[in-house]
Amino acid sequence: MNKFKIFSIALLASVSVSHAQDLNQAKKAIDAEQYEKAKSMLKSIIQAKPTNGAASFFLGKVYLIQSNVDSAKIYFQKGLTGSEGAKLNYIGLGQIDLDNNNLAAAQANFALATKDAKKKDVDVPNYIGRAYMNTVKPDFKTAIAVVNRAVIDNPQDAQLLLTLGDAYYGDNKQNEAYVSYRNAFQADNTLLRAKMQLGVLLKGAKSYDEAIKAFNEVIALNPNYGPVYRELAETYYKWGRNKPSKSAENMKIAIGFYEKYLDLTDHSLNSRMRHADFLVLVKDYAALEVEANKMIELDKVNPRIYRYLGYSAYENGNVDVAIKSLESFVANPTNKVISKDYLYLGAAKFKKGLSADGLAMDPTLYNEGLDQLKKAIAMEPTSAEDLNEIGKKMFGQKMYKEAASVFELGITNPEAKNYVDDNIYFGLSIFYANTKKDVVADKVALKKADTAFENVIKASPAYQDAYLYRARTNALLENNDVMKKNYEDYVAKTTEKGAEELAKPAVKKKFIESYNNIASTYLNSDKVKAKEFVNKSLELDPADKRALDLLAFLK
Structure with a gap:
């Protein structure tokens, strides 16, 4: 009987060690962003030992990462009834409270997690800090305070230092983040994420070549660490955006690294969603359409797939599929609609409404499209920057009135990178719309054009054509004094640019x-002055008909 008891105790100890090892492997899978693998491992642990509260907590965390809140909550609540690690589940429930903007409930749950916790129990402050960072509205300062208190008693704990680095990084304290990441890797040189984050700091500072070197050092330590390839993909993408001459080359490299990242993590629906988001960034719409169709095979009802179908169908010329997909997506109140969804739907309506010869637009579809663009800007004012390309297409097709309405939305955000360019095209669109044959001048619109050119002059005083078009606009408005002043300014600003410019x-x-x-403005008030300017005109072209007509009138 004693031998049996000893055997039973040894067996239980062996099982406990095995579960601890399995849990560590699952945590490593989570860190490596192998979420499906981690879920499978954690479910196996829970099946073998339903009272393993820590396994329930980590499984709930994975479900939160994958935005499956209902499943996360089920496992957190199940974990509370467990034995070891049960209190961690209060932290998971606290993060859900934070997501629901219920700070009091979150703090109550965090208090339950910390009750009777020992100073050396680093998991509790570590994951509370992560909860404050991973919520919908991150609170990095609180995360820093929580983790820093734990670091005082555990200055060499690598996971705490990593979390502290992430909190500093989120709070835009790059120097402090660097120190924390460096210390974390020094404390545990197997913690590849800490070393990888040193490269992330370099990427954020636009030191792309140095960031790539840092990521390659991680690969040298472990070529199968998937997240580093995602960081490489994002680095080459950002490098391509910042250096147009290498954009195509770097985007291709970026896509290759993202494919490598997928191969080393998993090809689940969630991973494919992340891949699809990246393909939108790099504008590889042919690949996006392929990916969207693969996702439909995996899950025919997931609504987010219709976003990707809509984007790719629009870019690949299938406007009917684009409209159908995007209308279906934005009409569902449970979907998290973003401004880009409305932008694409608006652009698709415009493309659908364009006549076969490209010279006319169906007014109903145009107005529907414009309404979608307004929704996009109301949701996210910076999306005004994306209207420039849409407006320019209409301008190029000489649909000036329609283009003006698009550019008018584009100039709603003075901080937008296209603000000056959009003002130029807004003014030009109105001007050209009012110079068409048999068009009665729209003075309200022309006054807006005048203001637009005035905005351009304020922002870029050396751009001489803004003075010219403001003069032309005021000619249509019959504001002779303003017209004269801007023609004079045009001549002065252009003359400043020297002989080479004047020779064009x-x-x-x-x-x-x-x-x-x-x-012409001096004809009735100062004929001497009028003749002076006519002669300047004739010096440049002695045969100019209007100058000759003016000269004849003056005689």
């Missing part, structure tokens, strides 16, 4: 136009 044939024609129009 197009500039010569614009000077003749300027002199003739300035002369």
